[in-house]
Amino acid sequence: MNINKIFLAGSMASLMLITAGCSTLSGIFGPKSSSDSSGSGKKSAKTEAVLPRDREQIGSGEDLKTYTAEDIKKGVVKGDWAIETVNGKKVVGEKAPYLRFSPAEKMAYGNNGCNYLHGPYKYDSAEKTLSFGDMASTMMLCSIPGITDTEINQALAKVTTYDWKALDNEYYLYFYDAEGTEVMSLMHQNFDFLNGTWLVKNIDDTPINDPEMKMVIDVDEGKVHGNTGCNLYNGALEIDMEEANSISFSSIGVTRMACPDPNHETELLVALEEASTAKPISKDEVVLFDAQGKQVLRLVRTTDE
Numbered sequence: 001m002n003i004n005k006i007f008l009a010g011s012m013a014s015l016m017l018i019t020a021g022c023s024t025l026s027g028i029f030g031p032k033s034s035s036d037s038s039g040s041g042k043k044s045a046k047t048e049a050v051l052p053r054d055r056e057q058i059g060s061g062e063d064l065k066t067y068t069a070e071d072i073k074k075g076v077v078k079g080d081w082a083i084e085t086v087n088g089k090k091v092v093g094e095k096a097p098y099l100r101f102s103p104a105e106k107m108a109y110g111n112n113g114c115n116y117l118h119g120p121y122k123y124d125s126a127e128k129t130l131s132f133g134d135m136a137s138t139m140m141l142c143s144i145p146g147i148t149d150t151e152i153n154q155a156l157a158k159v160t161t162y163d164w165k166a167l168d169n170e171y172y173l174y175f176y177d178a179e180g181t182e183v184m185s186l187m188h189q190n191f192d193f194l195n196g197t198w199l200v201k202n203i204d205d206t207p208i209n210d211p212e213m214k215m216v217i218d219v220d221e222g223k224v225h226g227n228t229g230c231n232l233y234n235g236a237l238e239i240d241m242e243e244a245n246s247i248s249f250s251s252i253g254v255t256r257m258a259c260p261d262p263n264h265e266t267e268l269l270v271a272l273e274e275a276s277t278a279k280p281i282s283k284d285e286v287v288l289f290d291a292q293g294k295q296v297l298r299l300v301r302t303t304d305e
Contacts, residue, residue, distance in 0.1 A: 075125030114142035198299035230259035
């Protein structure tokens with residue numbers, strides 16, 4: 001869900017104040033909690049918690065979508081981050097917890113596993129200091145045990161320093177309290193490896209020997225275009241920055257030239273629709289998998305447009 005939609009939603013939750021650790025939480029716009037058929041406003045009971053998968057994509061500004069290796073070296077704190085652990089425990093909640101940092105606003109937004117929250121933050125990359133101001137939160141009832149919204153709120157209130165590292169195509173933030181104890185870890189990803197022009201070398205397990213079948217991917221613009229070997233196509237590339245390696249292609253438009261047999265146009269378009277994750281095999285080779293982890297496309301970098 002786009003964070004702007006949260007703030008613009010017509011039916012907003014009542015604003016309530018809560019206290020989290022050392023911070024006083026006051027007034028946040030957020031979605032209403034789910035109501036039962038009796039209209040009591042209580043959330044329906046759930047029987048099991050969900051692990052942090054399928055996090056809502058909340059990055060809206062172009063400056064927040066890309067987090068580069070240069071940013072991580074400088075210790076920049078911006079963009080969308082999945083909350084992975086709190087006090088050493090894997091997070092579990094009704095929603096997958098996340099934080100979004102907007103340096104231009106000096107604000108952090110997100111969800112603590114149940115409730116939406118936002119508030120100011122400030123950091124100094126040279127000193128590796130980080131702190132959160134008064135964090136506002138909604139007050140929906142939370143029925144799932146595990147890492148609760150209270151634990152996450154309390155952890156944020158304790159943060160005084162941070163550190164960061166890059167690991168393959170994922171970036172990590174670590175938050176520490178005044179005693180130097182890690183209170184939270186967060187994950188972000190870098191999809192720059194997808195940028196460029198690619199030859200399609202395999203669809204599923206079928207080798208493709210067609211120099212015209214290509215993909216051109218622009219991660220920053222969120223676009224893809226290319227040639228099916230017969231027709232031109234273009235569409236959107238969507239990235240879930242909070243689920244490991246997650247991508248999807250949508251709104252694919254194709255020209256309608258008649259294609260000679262044999263051709264693999266249909267198979268390519270189906271593979272694009274099924275693609276769910278992307279992983280680099282090397283700097284010049286990428287494999288796309290479906291939701292079940294089966295290879296649907298193997299791409300090799302080319303300099304030919």
